[in-house]
Amino acid sequence: MSDLFFERVAFIGIGHIGSSLARLIRREKLAGKIIVCDRSSDARAKALELGIADEVTDDAAIAVTDADLVVIATPLSQYQAIGTAIAPALKKGAIVTDVGSVKELVVREFLPLLPEGVHLVPGHPVAGTENSGPESGFAEVFKNRWCILTPVPLGNEEALEKIAAIWRSGEMQVEMMDAAHHDRVLAITSHVPHLIAYTIVGTATDLEETLKSEVIKFSASGFRDFTRIAASDPVMWRDIFLNNREAVLEVLQRLNEDLTAMQRAIRWGEGDKLQDRFAKTRAIRRSIVEAKQA
Amino acid sequence: MSDLFFERVAFIGIGHIGSSLARLIRREKLAGKIIVCDRSSDARAKALELGIADEVTDDAAIAVTDADLVVIATPLSQYQAIGTAIAPALKKGAIVTDVGSVKELVVREFLPLLPEGVHLVPGHPVAGTENSGPESGFAEVFKNRWCILTPVPLGNEEALEKIAAIWRSGEMQVEMMDAAHHDRVLAITSHVPHLIAYTIVGTATDLEETLKSEVIKFSASGFRDFTRIAASDPVMWRDIFLNNREAVLEVLQRLNEDLTAMQRAIRWGEGDKLQDRFAKTRAIRRSIVEAKQA
Numbered sequence: 001m002s003d004l005f006f007e008r009v010a011f012i013g014i015g016h017i018g019s020s021l022a023r024l025i026r027r028e029k030l031a032g033k034i035i036v037c038d039r040s041s042d043a044r045a046k047a048l049e050l051g052i053a054d055e056v057t058d059d060a061a062i063a064v065t066d067a068d069l070v071v072i073a074t075p076l077s078q079y080q081a082i083g084t085a086i087a088p089a090l091k092k093g094a095i096v097t098d099v100g101s102v103k104e105l106v107v108r109e110f111l112p113l114l115p116e117g118v119h120l121v122p123g124h125p126v127a128g129t130e131n132s133g134p135e136s137g138f139a140e141v142f143k144n145r146w147c148i149l150t151p152v153p154l155g156n157e158e159a160l161e162k163i164a165a166i167w168r169s170g171e172m173q174v175e176m177m178d179a180a181h182h183d184r185v186l187a188i189t190s191h192v193p194h195l196i197a198y199t200i201v202g203t204a205t206d207l208e209e210t211l212k213s214e215v216i217k218f219s220a221s222g223f224r225d226f227t228r229i230a231a232s233d234p235v236m237w238r239d240i241f242l243n244n245r246e247a248v249l250e251v252l253q254r255l256n257e258d259l260t261a262m263q264r265a266i267r268w269g270e271g272d273k274l275q276d277r278f279a280k281t282r283a284i285r286r287s288i289v290e291a292k293q294a
Numbered sequence: 295m296s297d298l299f300f301e302r303v304a305f306i307g308i309g310h311i312g313s314s315l316a317r318l319i320r321r322e323k324l325a326g327k328i329i330v331c332d333r334s335s336d337a338r339a340k341a342l343e344l345g346i347a348d349e350v351t352d353d354a355a356i357a358v359t360d361a362d363l364v365v366i367a368t369p370l371s372q373y374q375a376i377g378t379a380i381a382p383a384l385k386k387g388a389i390v391t392d393v394g395s396v397k398e399l400v401v402r403e404f405l406p407l408l409p410e411g412v413h414l415v416p417g418h419p420v421a422g423t424e425n426s427g428p429e430s431g432f433a434e435v436f437k438n439r440w441c442i443l444t445p446v447p448l449g450n451e452e453a454l455e456k457i458a459a460i461w462r463s464g465e466m467q468v469e470m471m472d473a474a475h476h477d478r479v480l481a482i483t484s485h486v487p488h489l490i491a492y493t494i495v496g497t498a499t500d501l502e503e504t505l506k507s508e509v510i511k512f513s514a515s516g517f518r519d520f521t522r523i524a525a526s527d528p529v530m531w532r533d534i535f536l537n538n539r540e541a542v543l544e545v546l547q548r549l550n551e552d553l554t555a556m557q558r559a560i561r562w563g564e565g566d567k568l569q570d571r572f573a574k575t576r577a578i579r580r581s582i583v584e585a586k587q588a
Binding site: 077101126127130145146148175184185186188189190191192193194195196197198199200201202203204205206207211212214215216217218219220221222223224225226227228229230231232234235237238239241242245248249251252254255256258259262263266267269271274275277278279280281282283284285286287288291293294 | 371395420421424439440442469478479480482483484485486487488489490491492493494495496497498499500501505506508509510511512513514515516517518519520521522523524525526528529531532533535536539542543545546548549550552553556557560561563565568569571572573574575576577578579580581582585587588
C-alpha cells in the first residue's frame, strides 16, 4: 500500500504496545514525524533515547496539533480526559485510533467528545508480553497475531482501511467485529484469565513466609505460568475490569459454577467425571496449536 | 559419585517422566540394563525403538526380578496393584523409588505392601512439560529444577543418598521434606493451578461454536497459557486430585474466597482495591525470576 504514509503521527501514551507500534511505524517508514505525549518524564526521555519519538511533550493538545494520525495507547481511565483535551486541537480529516482492550466504552464515552470530520477507528491488537514501559516494546510483537477493529457506526471507510493496513504491515491478521461482541470474547480469552491469575498468585502472597518461599522454589510445576500473566501492568488491568464489568462478571459466574462442579467431583471421588473433563480440554489446545497461536 | 551404578534398573511405566529419567540414566551410564514394564504395547515398542529399554515386558513382577533399582512412574491409581504384584519378586536390598506428584499416599498405601529389606525412597522431580508418552521425554527436562524426596520413617540412608545422587546427575537440586508438607505445597503450586486451568479451558469448550472459534483465534491474550497446562495427561491428573483431596480442597476454599473478593471489587467499582492487589503479585513474579525458575 504505497499511499500509506502519515506526515505527522501522535502517540498519546508510550508504554509496551504504544512503543511497539511506534517501532513498527518507523520500520515500515509510515510516518514523517512521530510526536510522543506521555505523563511520565522517564517515558518521554526513553522514547527520545530509543529513537521512536522525534518530539516529546506532556501536553496532549500540542501533540495532536496538525497530526494526521493519533494513537491513544494509555490505560482506559485516561480516555475521557484525553478526548476532552485533544478535541479542540484535532485537525479536520485526522484519524484517531486506540489500542485498548475494551471497546464498547470507546464508542460510548470517547467518540462523542471528538469533533465532526475526525475519523475514529477503535482497535485492539491482541498481542503483547507481560512487560511494561517503552523499553519493553518491539515491532515483532504483533507478528502472526490478530488485530480486532470495531468500526464505529457510519465511520469513514478509508480511515478504517488505513488502520487495518498499518497492522497488516506488522504481519497481523485483521478482523472486524462489533464492539460489544469484542468485549464478550475478550472477557473469556483475556480478562477473566488475567483475573484468575492475579487471584491465584495473590492467594499465594498471603501465605506465611516459609510456605511462600517454597511456592517460589517449586513454581515450575504450574504456578509459574500464572505469575507471568499476573505480572502485567496493574493500572491497565484495573481499568480493563472496571470498564468491562458486565461481560467479566458474566464469565466469572459461569467459571464459578464449573469450578464448584470440579470441587464437588474431587470431594466425592468422582474420577470418571474429572477424567472426562480433562480429556476434553486437550482438544482446545490442539486447535490453538493448529491455528498457530500456541 | 563413582559408585553410583545399578546392574539392573526396572521402570514400571514409561511415560514423559519415566522416559526422561531413563534417558538421564543412559546418558550418565548409571545402569547395566534397563527393563521397562508398561501396560501399553505401543509404549513398550517405543521404549525399545528409542533405545531406552534393553528389555520390555507387561509383567511388573518379571521386570523387577533381580533389579537393584525399581522406578515407579505410572499414574497414582496403579500403585496399589503394582505394589502387590512386585512385592514377592523384589530382591533383598533393592531400592524402590517413584516420581508421583502426591507423596502421603505412598507412605500410607504403598510402603506397607513392600517386604522387609527393600528400601523405599518416595520422590517427586518437579519438572516436565505438558506432553505425554515415552517419545516426549528428554534428559534435560530436569535441569535446574527441584526434586523433592520425602524419606520414609526409619528409611535407609544410603538408598536415600543414591536416589538424590541420580537426580543431581540431571542437574536437579534436591530437597528433603515431610510427605504431608509436600502435598500441601504442591496443592498450591501445581494441583490447584492445574485444576483452574482445566476449569477455565473447560468453560470455553462449553461455548457455542462461533464463540469457541474466536476464543481459539484470540487465545494469545491470556487464555493460551492456561491451555498449555490443561493439555496435561487426564488420567495422571485425575489421580492427583483424588489422592490429594484434602489439601486441594483447602487451597480451593482460600482461592474461592479471594476470587469472590475480586468479583465484589469489580461489581462495586473498587478500583484501588484491584490495583493494590495486582501490584502485589508482581513481587512474586520477580522472586521467581530471581530464583531462576521463570
